[in-house]
Amino acid sequence: MAFEKDCPHALPESSDHKPPHEARRMFLKQSSILTAFALTPGVAVKAADLKFEEKVAAAFEQVKVTLEINGKKHKLSLEPRTTLLDLLRERLQLTGTKKGCDYGQCGACTVHVDGQRVNSCLTLAVMQDGKKVTTIEGLADGDNLHPMQEAFIKHDGFQCGYCTPGQIMSAVACIREGHADSDEEIREYMSGNICRCGAYPNIVNAIKEVKNGGLKV
C-alpha cells in the first residue's frame, strides 16, 4: 500500500508535551487522518501510536494547480481534497461565494467556470486546473455594478442576502444560456438556487428587467 511505502516506520517518536490548545489541534488533525484510514485499521492504529500525523499529511502529494480567478492568474499547490469553494473562501479569501449546504443542494456556492455556472462545493479545485473562474467579486466592472447586481438592488431581490451571490451568478448564466424567456422558464432554470427568505418573485423581476433591458450580461 502506498501509505506504507511513503511512511517508513523509522519515524520520530517525539511525543513531547504540547500546550493544551496545541494538543487539541493535534488531536483534531490526527482524527481526520484516522478517518482517511478507516479502511485499514491496523495501519491507522499504528499511526496513532507513533504520533506521526505530520508525516502522514506530508505523504499525500500537494498538487500544483493553475487557475485564473476573476482575471488574475493563481499558481497554487493544493491538497487534492480541497473543493473549489474552500479554495476560494479559505485560501484566497474570496468570501463572496457562500457555503450554504456544501452538498449541491442550495446553489449558494454558484460560480462560473469557463463561463458555465457550476456548484463550487461539489468540484475539486484540482479538477479545474487551467480553467477560468468568475466569482461574484469578479462580476462588477471596477466600481460599476453589473446590471444584474443593480437589478437585484432595485427589485429587492434579497432579504438576508446569504443566497444572493449565488442567485446573481446563476441569474447571469440563466440569461446567457437563453433560459429567461418567461417567468416559468426563469423559475425552472433558477431552481438550483434556494432562498430561505423567499425573495423569489423579486428575483424573477430582477432577471426579467435585465433580460428585457437587452444589456450585455
Next chain:
Amino acid sequence: MNQFQYVRPTKNKAAIDTVTKDPNATFIAGGTNLLDLMKRGVVMPEKLVDINKLPLRKIEKESGAVRIGALALNGVVAEDKLVLEKHPLLAQALDAGASAQLRNMATVGGNMMQRTRCPYFYDTALPCNKREPGTGCSAIEGYNRMHAIFGFSDKCIATHPSDMGVALAALDATVLVSGPKGDRKIPFVDFHRLPGDTPQIETNLQKGELIVAVDVPENNFAKHAHYLKVRDRASYAFALVSVAAALDIENNTIKDARLAMGGVAHKPWRLTEAEKALVGKPVSEHTFRQAAEVAMRGARAFEHNQYKLKLAPNSIVQALKTAAGLA
C-alpha cells in the same frame, strides 16, 4: 473528506489500468455524486482517477444510433440538436434532473453510476446492507416513503435515482464499456442489477471497466414521447415516481410502444408487458389504463410508500396521454 491521491490520465488505457490495479482507486467524472458521498464518509477511495481529460465528450451519429460520450455533460446532451431531434425523451428526462448548475457538471457515465438516495445509505450511523453488507436494512421497517415497489429483496428496498436512466431503459440504449479484458457492450436494461443478496453491487460493470459511451438506436418515437416526473416540489428534487413513455402511432393505432418507470425499483424499471398490452390498440385513455394495470402487476408497497401503488399507474396513464397528444 478523507485524504486521497489524485491522478489525471489522458488515455483510456492508463485510467483503466490504474483503477484495475488499485483496489481503492475509483474514477471521478463530474464529481457531483462521488464528492457528496466522500464528504459524508459513505465512500472513502484512496485514489481518484480524474477522467475529464479522456476523449469521451462527443455526441455523434454512429451507424444509425446516436452515440453519446460518457463525459458528455447532462446539460449539453439535453440541448444537443441531434438528441432533441432523434430522442426528445432523453432530453426531457435530463432536463428534469437536478439543477442547471449540476447538469453543467454531471456526466452521462456518472449519472448512470450514481448511488441511491436512500437516507439510511447516507447516514453512516445506521445499518445499511448497501453501505456495509450484512448490517441490515434500516429502511424496511423505517421511513420508506421514497422506496421501491418492484424488484426489491429482504436485503434492500432502495430505488435508483436517475432520470436519464429511465429514458435510456425505454429507448433500448446500449452501454459501451472498455476494461482490462477489452471492450464490450451491455444493453442498458441489463446494466443495473436488482439488489438480491448483494445490494452493494449495483451494476454489472467490473472493477476497472470504464464507460466510454452510450448508443441510442434509431426509432420512430420522436413525435410521441413524454417524460413525466412527479416530485415533492416543482423542480430540483428526486422523483417519487417518473414515467418515460414513447409511442409510434399510425391512424390512431399504436404500432409500437416503450415504457419505463423511475423511483419504483433498484434500477430503471422497463415495462415490457405493458408495452405489449399497448401494441395494436387504439389510442385511448381506456387502452392506457389497461396497460397501467398490467404494469402494476406484482407491485408491493411498504408502510410509507403505499401512495406509489396509486401514483404509479396514474402517472403511466398521464404520461401516455401526453405522449399521444390526448392531454
